[in-house]
Amino acid sequence: MSSVKDVAQLxxxxxxxxxxxxxNSGAVKPETRRKVEEAIRTLQYVPNEVARNFKMQKSKTVALLLPSIWHPFFSELAYYIEDELDLAGFKLMLCNSGGRPEKELYYLEMLQQNKVAGIVGITYNDVEHMVRTDIPIVSIDRHFDKTITCVTSDNYEGGRLALRELVKAGSTKPAFMGSRTELFSETMNRRDGFADEAEALGVEYVIYEKPDPVVDExxxxxEFLERHRDIDGVFAITDMFAAKYIERAKKLGIRVPEDVxxxxxxxIQDHAYFHPVLSTIRQPVEEMARMTIQLLFKKxxxxxxxxxxxxxxVTFRPGETT
Amino acid sequence: MSSVKDVAQLxxxxxxxxxxxxxNSGAVKPETRRKVEEAIRTLQYVPNEVARNFKMQKSKTVALLLPSIWHPFFSELAYYIEDELDLAGFKLMLCNSGGRPEKELYYLEMLQQNKVAGIVGITYNDVEHMVRTDIPIVSIDRHFDKTITCVTSDNYEGGRLALRELVKAGSTKPAFMGSRTELFSETMNRRDGFADEAEALGVEYVIYEKPDPVVDExxxxxEFLERHRDIDGVFAITDMFAAKYIERAKKLGIRVPEDVxxxxxxxIQDHAYFHPVLSTIRQPVEEMARMTIQLLFKKxxxxxxxxxxxxxxVTFRPGETT
Known part of the structure; x- marks a missing residue:
């Protein structure tokens, strides 16, 4: 059976x-359309279920709810989500919902009214009571107590990997540094993987956590720098936590990576023009984005x-800090 | 006369x-709605023309065409554009059009079909023949030969300011480093301001430009580092050009800011956790975003x-590179 790729090639x-x-979406030159239609006939190509069902949908728009598009991780994610939607003739509606739960509720209403076909949500609000299993929502990172499909990176393995890389780099007393949301979030597995791996290897370790969001940075x-003067490794829950720690440690004369x-x-760093280039557990952002949209289409x-x-x-990407 | 702020306060x-x-857009709790309506009555508040006209529009969605949401300058801009639209009950459709002119044409079609109410475009494609003066499009940076309203930062004054700051920091032979698009772009004024101010002050200077986009970085x-060994200052057309120059110069033993x-x-740096923190001409991104939307509403x-x-x-924001 021919695929869409064969048609494109021909x-x-x-x-x-x-x-x-x-x-039948998007601007296509008449001549190009003719060429594509010819190729479809020649190859007897049958568009798949997804494509055919899409034609019957009222809305061809998907809403993306992000805490803030300004954050480099989210803007990379949004970039690939838009690209994957575009391939299927879908459009992206963008909403910065950070700290504004009522905005998220509004998009859920739009979904019920069929004004958007689906929602991709990175929400940290408690909208659990609003959503049913069968409605087209896919979450990233946030777990929703198992009613909503969730795409995430392997946070637990990422935590284990970070511990091993710290030890490999010479750390004998590493610390995990993070924050905890009230509701369960997949990102919490980063800490668990780190702690479990330290236990398994018999490595002394420290867990340092405060409620999320951290308001008084x-x-x-x-508090961390005062209480834990003896640590020689840090696994930070995000790159921004790592960068902020390094900047503050430097002022106290702590050298990274020599001392910690x-x-x-x-x-989040997709180039090496600003320093330090962080050693980091890299999320497969592009794959996460494209899989999220494919799952949403199924729903x-x-x-x-x-x-x-x-x-x-996930993979370990060495930088200048280990 | 009372304003919307008075209503909100009451x-x-x-x-x-x-x-x-x-x-009448977005989720508002019934009790909240009642409170607001009461305040409107009490203050005899009259919503302005814009707000009332909006009710009659078919679409309450605005399309934002960006080369790439992944770029930090554009993601900051998108953040404020979404916020300003949200205040008026409008939604944002996001399109990464970088290198895909047919995507831009598609959104122009949607505009003609009233599927979107307006377009904010940061386009570098030649869509001039497609657009009329009276259709609701506002451009950022790109000039469109004067048929489309354009919001930009004061690039010319920015160029002058950069020259003066380089001289103030001790530079006696500064260079402008940039790229030139085929069609006129507002960003070209950065070079002109730089050159004019150098002439006015009698400062020897260098202009280094290549066609945009620069493919072989x-x-x-x-070529710049070889040909212009004697320069002691660089005004780069964007922060990314500056960062890339600094990284390469460093490898040749050129110290920034001591030598250049x-x-x-x-x-683009909204925090000081990654270095060097660039000395830069700061665009008023939030003001540009909000003004763009207000002008679009007028259209x-x-x-x-x-x-x-x-x-x-614009303003000069000193960093670690001057």
Whole structure:
């Protein structure tokens, strides 16, 4: 059976163009459309269920709820989400919902009114009572007590990996530094993986956590730096936590990585022009984004989804801090 | 006359909430709605033309066309644009159009079909022939040969300011480093301001430009570093150009700012956790975003706009590179 890629190749166009012709969405030059339609006939290509169901949907817009598009991790994620939606002729509605739960509720209403076809949510609000299992929502990182499909990176393995890399870099007393949300979040597994791996290897370790969000940053880092003078490694729950720690440690004469090795989580630096380049557990952002949209499409067409949580493998990206 | 702020204060809610009640958009708790309506009656508040006209518009969605949301300057801009739209009950559709002119054309089609109420475009494609003066489009930076309202920072004054700051920091032979698009772009004024101010002050200077986009970055910076060994200051057309120059210069043993002072343009670093913290000409991103949306609203309601180009003042933000 021919695929959309075969059609694209024969017509000499991009996959996205074929998709736009099939879905009758987006600007396609008449001549290009003709070439694609010819290729479809020649190859007897049958657009798949997803594509055909899409035609019957009222809305071809997906809402993306992010705490803030300004954050580099979220803007990278949004970039790939838009790209994956575009391939299927869908458009992206963007909402910065940070600290504004009523905005999230509004998009849930739009979903009920079929004004958006689905929602991708990175929410930290308690909207649990609002959502049913069968409505087209896919969450990233946030778990929603198992009613909502969730795509996340393998936070637990990431925590284990960070511990091993700190030890490999010479750390004998590493610390985990993070924050805890009231509701369960997948990101908490970073700490658990770190702690479990330390126990397994018999490494002495420290867990330092405060309630999320950390409002008084000065107090947060001061307390850590005062109480835990003897640590020689830090696994920070995010790259930003790592960067903030390093900046403050430097002022006290603590050298990174000579005195303290530091590993972050996320991989927000996509180039090496600003320093320190963090050693970090890199999330596969592009894969997470594309998988999220593919799962959302399944939910939109009513296909059952096998797993509740999809955890994508992470990698250690060495930088200047280990 | 009472303002929306007075209503918000009396009702004890945020301005955005009042806006959602007036525009009948977004989720508002019944009790909150009642409080706001009471405050409106008490203060005899009359929603302005914009708000009332909005009710009659079919679409309450605005499309934002960006080269890439992944770039920190654009993600900051998108953040404030979404916020300003939300205050008026509008939603944001996001499109990464970088290198894909057909995506931009598609949104212009949506505008003609009234599927979006307006477009904010940071486009570098030649879509000039597609657009008329009276359709609701506001451009950022790109000039469109004067048919489209454009909001930009005062690039010319920014260039002058950069030259003066380089001289103040001890530079006697500064260089401008940038790229040139084929079509006129407001950002070209950065070079002109720099050159004019150097002439006015009798300072020897260098202009280094290549066609945009710079594909072979290695060749671009190598040629500059080889040809212009005697310069002691660099004004780069963007912060990223500055950061890339500094990284390469460092490898040749050139110290910044001791040997060469460097100033960028944009102000993409919103914190000081990664180094070098660039000395830069800071664009007033929030003001640009909010003004862009206010001008777009005027165009949507058919109000004539006084100016073709709105240039907002920039400031010098000293960092570690001068």
């Amino acid at each position: 017509a000499g166009v991009a996959v996205g163009t074929v998709s736009r012709v099939i879905n 000065d107090a947060y880092y001061e 090795r530091v590993i972050g989580y996320d991989g 939109i067409e009513g296909t059952e989804i096998e797993q509740e949580t999809y955890r994508l493998p | 009702a004890g809610v945020a301005v955005g909430t009042v806006s959602r009640v007036i525009n 290695d060749a671009y910076y190598e 002072r460097v100033i960028g343009y944009d102000g 949507i309601e058919g109000t004539e706009i006084e100016q073709e180009t709105y240039r907002l003042p």
